[in-house]
Amino acid sequence: MAAAARRDGVSAPLSLWQVALAAALLLVNIVLSWRLRLGLGRDIAVAGARMVAQLLLVGLILGWVFALRHPLPVVGIGLVMTLLAGQASVGRVRRRYARVYLDSFVAVFGSSFVLTGLTLAGILQIHPWFEPQYAIPILGMVLGNTLTGVSLALDRFTSDVLGRRGQIEGRLALGATRWEAAHSEVAAAVRTGMLPTLNSMAVMGIVSLPGMMTGQILAGAPPTTAVRYQIVIMFVLAASSALGSLTVVWLAFRALFDARDRLRAERLRGAPAGPTPLRNFLARPR
Known part of the structure; x- marks a missing residue:
């Protein structure tokens, strides 16, 4: 089905589980942060969640704007x-x-x-x-x-x-x-x-x-x-x-x-005060 969609000039559709599978790749960053004690685990998780929420919101807004013209x-x-x-x-x-x-x-x-x-x-x-x-x-x-x-x-x-x-x-x-x-x-x-x-x-x-x-x-x-x-x-x-x-x-x-x-x-x-x-x-x- 995906191959047929590409031949017809339309991008292959993505299901929610495929998106979730891609999101699981963030575990690479989280594990590296944990093993190397980088302290970025929370930041990585928050950044990923914010990105998903923002893009979903943008998708809804753009769908509305595209319809208004x-x-x-x-x-x-x-x-x-x-x-x-x-x-x-x-x-x-x-x-x-x-x-x-x-x-x-x-x-x-x-x-x-x-x-x-x-x-x-x-x-x-x-x-x-x-x-x-x-x-x-x-x-x-x-x-x-x-x-x-x-x-x-x-x-x-x-x-x-x-x-x-x-x-x-x-x-x-x-x-x-x-x-x-x-x-x-x-x-x-x-x-x-x-x-x-x-x-x-x-x-x-x-x-x-x-x-x-x-x-x-x-x-x-x-x-x-x-x-x-x-x-x-x-x-x-x-x-x-x-x-x-x-x-x-x-x-x-x-x-x-x-x-x-x-x-x-x-x-x-933050500039130093007083004469140079x-x-x-x-x-x-x-």
Whole structure:
């Protein structure tokens, strides 16, 4: 029956016991955690349960949205996904400032919505543009990739600004503008945000088969069609990681350097208080 379904261009159906059998594979992680005393057993079980519950809920919601075929639910779901992605991208950032969540949301929203809209209306030419079958999965892939780039870039920039505070303030003391003083840190952060996608592109098709391509093939699409869709998506993901990383680093730069070309490192949560060694040296009587 499964083989017949695949020949007819439909993915093979999965029963609940087959899904439960796959879930049993988590025992590998749990046993390793127990034997090596990693302390991850509870986290693994909770993560697996949350994933199942969330995906089942998403499946029900998407079934309802697909039946409506109206732009408002699609845009609403997209905004909720973007809000959660913006929050998640800050989760692993070690140094934060007052409006970091807003800046992260703006970076994720700007890059993801613009590029998803361009992909749907301009490249794939989907009609109507809000077709849920295309809009929500593509936005989800773009958001997942963008939040990784935003998180890595933001963490690298804030860590470098704090770790290289003396060098940056030294450049400012010698007359450099805030952009000249922090240019190398900005460039390093944006590069860090872009690297994961570029690394994936470099080995795609040789070392790994990407998820979208695999999913389409399992659903019965011709491999050549699946490959073309994956190429388009990867170019979009590369652009989204670059745009999102640049945007969040630029916003963080504006938050940590004021208009008078001063580094305001005290705005970073956890930054050491008081004057820096450079300021102590400059203030020392001669």
